[in-house]
Amino acid sequence: MGKIYVVGLGPGNVNCLTLGALDRLNSGYINILRTENHPTISYLKENNIPYESYDYVYEEKENFKEVYNYIVEDLIRKSEEYGVVNYFVPGNPLVAEKTVEILLDYKKEKDIEIDLISGMSFIDPILVAVGHDPVKGLKIIDGLNITGQKVDINTANIITQVYNKRVASSVKLYLSEIYGDEYEIYIVNSVGIEKEEEIFKIPIYELDRCDTINHLTSIYIPKVDKINTKIYDMNDLLDIIKILRGKEGCPWDREQTYLSIRESVIEEAYEVVEAIDEDDMDSLEEELGDLLLQVAFYSEMANEDGYFNIFDVTTGICNKLIFRHPHVFKQKKVEKCDEVVYNWNEMKFKNRNIENYTGRLRSVPKLPSLMRSYKVQKRAADVGFDWDNIYGAIDKVKEEYLEVIEEVDLCKGGDIERVEEELGDLLFAVVNVCRFSNVNPEVALNKAINKFIKRFELMEIKSNELGKDFREMTLEQMDILWNEVKNT
Template identity: 65%
Template sequence: MGKIYILGLGPGDIDSLTLGVVKRINSGDRNFLRTENHPTVKYFKDNNIDYESYDYVYEREEEFIKVYKHIVNDLINKAKTYKVINYLVPGNPMVAEKTVELLLEKEGKGLDIELVTGVSFIEPMVELVKNDPINGLKIVDGTIFNVNDIDINIDYIITQVYNRRVASDIKLILSEVYGDEYEIYVINRAGIKEEEKLHKIPVYQLDRIDRIDSLTSIYIPKVDKIIKKIYDIADIIDTMKLLRSEKGCPWDKKQTHQSIRESVIEEAYEVVDAIDNEDIDGLIEELGDLLFQIIFHCEIASEEGRFNLYHITTELNKKLIYRHPHVFNEKKVEKSDEVVYNWNKLKYEERGILTYTDILKDTPKLPSLMRSYKVQERAGQVGFDWSSVDGALDKVKEEYYEVIESINAIEGGDVGKVEEELGDLLFAVVNVCRFLNVNPEIALNRTVNKFIDRFEIMEVKSRKMGKKLEEMTLEEMDILWNEAKLHKL
């Protein structure tokens, strides 16, 4: 069994080397450095201590993860060959060191590992920016940094900012959330006496500073609560809790799941309306309103001890993974139709749906046009469908005449029959929409909007004539309506 001592070289100053690390360096065992681009390497040179570095791997591999895996595999082989070796990394071995993380995963499998600590880069950084980490501090790897790593409500450090390319990638991500002018700190050579440099700059200057190298890190202060300009989900939850509290809003406090259930439908329709109008600003606002409804229901449920937002996000993610076996497992699909088929099949299995009637009954209680579309779609999956749109159109004609028939017989007092036949007619029209890949809900909404626009033109024209609509005859309004139809909307 081989053994690896993992030693922390500290932030850079030779005086920061611990006695334990110095003792191991001088033990006579072979020393392997992740990188010699570190000021403490001077200690090796001044004392004629042999070492080997893995800097050549960085030059050879294009991806950092490949670099780390190569180093780990080579260290394991070296440990088997020499029985005991030292592996030296900058800072503290347990802070932002991917190779150490990978090595620890191999421990016990023919490999013994012992950590000898060192001062990390965190202490000198928080001293430079003069911020106490007790209020929250997050540390992330700059080489794999993405928008999900951002937390605007705590300070965080981005380390491994090796070069200008990494800094540029980070800048683009930060700009998306904080904006170009948000002030951050760039710190070079933290913990190295007389070489430390602290730059307070706006985000857009991140990749323009003079020196960016392996000893560069970025410190992002949390967003100021007083002059806050951006908010995240945690802020919305806090706001909702306040609104529902004794110090909050009387209306929000008295709401229940039942009392606000219609708001979910309204907000969803307003989202669709913004999409149809290609109104990006409106879409941002309406998606926010829809999200607020989810947070509202979560807060009500949380107060009742039923569930919280984590229950929702957990169930959602589990469902997404389960219903995408072609992504998360080995199942292969080639077409989007196959994806939909598999999604539905897994959904029905999950819900214990065994018959085709069960599938129809499982259609959610959507607005009637949408629900009829989905029911027809599901019935069509078993072949209960017209062979072409012609059959669907003939059915519309048939239902139309049955409506006329029921109206003519209304003297008998059967209003329910008229309602039934009108329902059949609407159902038949929806079937035509389905054959033509037209969403009936959207189509009808467009017609409603068109009607309103033409009515507005008609009303404007009537005013120009010096007349009010309510004073005009139907024949006069028809003339204005036909003129309105000539306008391009």
């Protein structure tokens, strides 16, 4: 069984080398560096301390994953060959050192002994340089995985491994989407190294224009000042709702219940759809915020009552998405979009303990009637209860139309329930034609309504030009105006 001493070389200043690191350097065992590109290495050269490095691996391998895996496997091999190996890494072994992370994972599976000898992290001199107390909040992010780790606007962030302009450019694009182009950040170079350390403030848009970016570059992002910089995230939304619902909050917000604001959910959802239909991105941004407010508001009320909180909501939907996408998360092969939808529905029914086909129809929620009929018909069609083609659906519309005429003629306003029933059948049949045409009936009807309102507006404008009021016009006169605006 071999033993690997993992030793931190500190941020770069020789004075930051610990006694433990010096002891390992002079122990007589083989010294291996992850990289020779570190200021402290001058001390080894000046004192004739022998070493070898893995810098050559970076040239031979195609990506960092291959580099790190090779280093770990080679270290284990050398430890078995030499008995003891000293492995030196920049800074602190447990801060932004992927090879150490992989080594510790190996330790759980293989018969190797690993001893960590700490060193000063580059984080410490950065905090000194920018004057930040980490107790006030700090998040450290790998610049090579910034989209995976994500910045937090409600705390300070340090982004590491911004070692060239390519990485800086990708970081800039990511930060601009959150903070905006003008938000000021700090470039921190060679911290802890005497006469080489530099720190300066720039707006985000200048990040990839800096000529001083190198392998010892990090970025410090101050916490967002909510007074002067209006950037908020989901946590801020939840905090605001807590304040509004609190004792010193808003009387109206405190009085709301699950039932009192349920219509708001429907209203906001329809306003989102309207913004989409009108291709109005500014309105869509606003309406999505209003819809998100409903989710957050309900989650806060449920949290107050001890039912669930926003984390239960997000956990539930994430688990559902992962479970219903095995072709993405569990490597199940799916060829077509239709197969994805089929698998999604089958897993949904299974998860809800729906064991028969009628149950699938009944499980369609009480949506607006056009949407609900569309979904019910789709589920019936999924099990084979459907017309062979659209012409069967069209013939059904004709049949139901004649039955409506028959009932209207028979009843003459007497048996309204029979007319209502036949009109319902007609609408249901029309929805079936929509389904065959891949047309959402709710969207189609809304477009028809909007078209009617627009034409009505044009009719009113023309009537005003004629000096006539709608109420004074005959139906025939109105019909003439309608035909005029139909083609405009």
